[in-house]
Amino acid sequence: MNRINMYLEELESESKTTRKMLERVPAEKFDWQPHPKSMKLKALSTHIAELPTWITMAMKTDELDFASNPYTPVEVSTNQDVMDLFEKSLEDGKSELIAENEVLLDKPWKLRNGEQIYSNDPKSGVIRMALSQIIHHRAQLGVYLRLLDIPIPGSYGPSADDQSF
Secondary structure (H helix, E strand, O other), X not given: OOHHHHHHHHHXXXXXXXXXXXXXXXXXXXXXXXXXXXXXXXXXXXXXXXXXXXXXXXXXXXXEEOOOOOOOOOOOOOHHHHHHHHHHHHHHHHHOOXXXXXXXXXXXXXXEEOOEEEEEEEHHHHHHHHHHHHHHHHHHHHHHHXXXXXXOOOOOOOOOOOOOO
């Protein structure tokens, strides 16, 4: 199996769990955060929903420079907005996971803020990081939901709230 197919399969698999988690985010709690240093629920949910677009960015560009391209999150008001953003981002990311792009995976890609370089990795590493970030932030979301007493769906097996996995 080539890497493109491997990433596509993983993205498809992880999107099922991500979707189940994002569906449970209550818009009336968007401003809630478990700690002053933590992201608000809205920011975390939006970030998770946008992460598949990093695949497209990695494949179509050679770098992201925050100094000339500051991050502006998509504005959402409802849970449906979050879900729609995730579905749009997922389709965007999948659109670049095509066989012809296998040859691009070893090309370098930089993450920087002006002269400060945060990383200089192959595009394949950026895709791997995006997939890992989805999983990482989804786990954070699970903690948020637990603290809000919202049942957690099963991920890689049953959860304390969802034994029907």
